[in-house]
Amino acid sequence: MTGVSADFEADLKDVAGKLTQVESVMDLGALRAEIADLEQQAAKPDLWDDPETAQKVTSQLSHRQGDLRRVSDLRQRLDDLTVLHELAAEEGDSGSLAEAETDLVQLAKDVDALEVRTLLSGEYDDRNAVVTIRSEAGGVDAADWAEMLMRMYLRWTERHGYPTDVYDISYAEEAGIKSATFKVTAPYVYGTLSVEQGTHRLVRISPFDNQNRRQTSFAHVEVLPEVEEVDHVDIPEKDIRVDVYRSSGPGGQSVNTTDSAVRITHLPTGVVVSCQNEKSQLQNKAAAMKVLQAKLLQRKKEEERAEMNALKDGGSSWGNQMRSYVLHPYQMVKDLRTEFEVGNPSAVLDGEIDGFLEAGVRWRKQTENA
Structure with missing residues (x-):
């Protein structure tokens, strides 16, 4: 999803469907039950008699609460955005309509990021x-x-x-x-x-070679x-x-x-x-x-x-080699596993790598399920 949407309703429905799918994968009922159980364990007065167990319980509780809070916040933002757009459309408020469309673009990105998070189910992820x-x-x-x-x-x-x-x-x-x-x-x-683990290759005109x-x-x-x-x-x-x-x-x-x-x-x-x-x-x-x-x-x-x-x-x-960064004779960063590529190496080298990370996580999940 790029720029301001030309069809807000369709894009909103798409984001809502994706968020519902994420909520289903996360199983919010089971997540709330797990949080309640961990809260009971964390409240026991003798919890820290066993520091290893205490650390595991408190760490899991913090992570699970964060997961629930994140998905709940996205659901609230989606509901608020729906109401904002309906009111703005009724009143013909072009400023609020533009704001709603901008917010939807960001919301779509955040839902995509959470969807990738649901794919991180490894032992140490x-x-x-x-x-x-x-x-x-x-x-x-x-x-x-x-x-x-x-x-x-x-x-x-x-x-x-x-x-x-x-x-x-x-x-x-x-x-x-x-x-x-x-x-x-x-x-x-x-x-x-x-x-990101693996060998990264750079092709460029060497700044250390006097023959360029x-x-x-x-x-x-x-x-x-x-x-x-x-x-x-x-x-x-x-x-x-x-x-x-x-x-x-x-x-x-x-x-x-x-x-x-x-x-x-x-x-x-x-x-x-x-x-x-x-x-x-x-x-x-x-x-x-x-x-x-x-x-x-x-x-x-x-x-x-x-x-x-x-x-x-x-x-x-x-x-093996997993990504190639070419600065000369053309400009391109390409992941050799996922085929994800970007034509702006400067932005990538300045830390804009989320697209590569999301593509990598999805690729790894696909290969595991293959």
């Missing part, structure tokens, strides 16, 4: 997300590309008002970054961003669910090596004068994580341990998935 971006083939252009991708995602979080916490940035020598890890806090943000040649560079995006106390990722102290060092910024310059940055190596797997954004070594170690737990949890999931895929014929490949 409602979690916060831990995102890691790494430069791959392409030298200095790839390092610059990795930094551009980090900015794209951070701009997307700003647009939605999602808090972010940058855990670690490893700067490249000439320009850009070798890698970066940050957390995004919002309901269902892991399920939403998980479709076209360069193709690559960066990899990894998206993990934030671990919670109930995940039980057991990491014995003997299985890790902790190194401390001074935080550094672009060009290798020292950010502080104390060895507060922390690097943790998981010896059995070779997984390495680091954190340097906090002020104290203790805080950095705690944050790095959470990232390590998330990575080990993801490895466990991948091993289980590999065992299941071995019983099937095929399965989706998440590690």
Whole structure:
């Protein structure tokens, strides 16, 4: 739905039908019953005698209340919009009619977004997300590309008002970054961003080539669910090596004068994580341990998935190229799985990626059901 609708009634009916379908999928009666049950559990005086159960109950209650509030607000907006349009039409109020049509365009977008939310039913989809971006083939252009991708995602979080916490940035020598890890806090943000996992390719005239040649560079995006106390990722102290060092910024310059940055190596797997954004070594170690737990949890999931895929014929490949960003000789960003494309790379790189995210979630659901 684009622009001001020429047929308000038809568009309103379409949005109303889609919202009714969303309400049916969400099963509002069962949702209210689940909220009531969780509220009873949360009200028990001995709830926090078991912190793990308490965290699970309060987290589920918050998420379920948010889901109900969101769909109820959309239903109220639809009802109000119907009344507003009827009154404006009766009174011949062109200003209010234009306002109703503009509101309907936004309402349609919000209903579409909620429809996508109903497709996020994975075990960890409602979690916060831990995102890691790494430069791959392409030298200095790839390092610059990795930094551009980090900015794209951070701009997307700003647009939605999602808090972010940058855990670690490893700067490249000439320009850009070798890698970066940050957390995004919002309901269902892991399920939403998980479709971004894979290799992102950039084609452009290299700003680092004095002969102005076209360069193709690559960066990899990894998206993990934030671990919670109930995940039980057991990491014995003997299985890790902790190194401390001074935080550094672009060009290798020292950010502080104390060895507060922390690097943790998981010896059995070779997984390495680091954190340097906090002020104290203790805080950095705690944050790095959470990232390590998330990575080990993801490895466990991948091993289980590999065992299941071995019983099937095929399965989706998440590690391959999944999106191409072409700045020269033409302007195009195209998702190689969903075929969704946009002819304005500047807007995409400024954080306008919702269309890609929604298409990715729908594509993943279709492939799971195929």
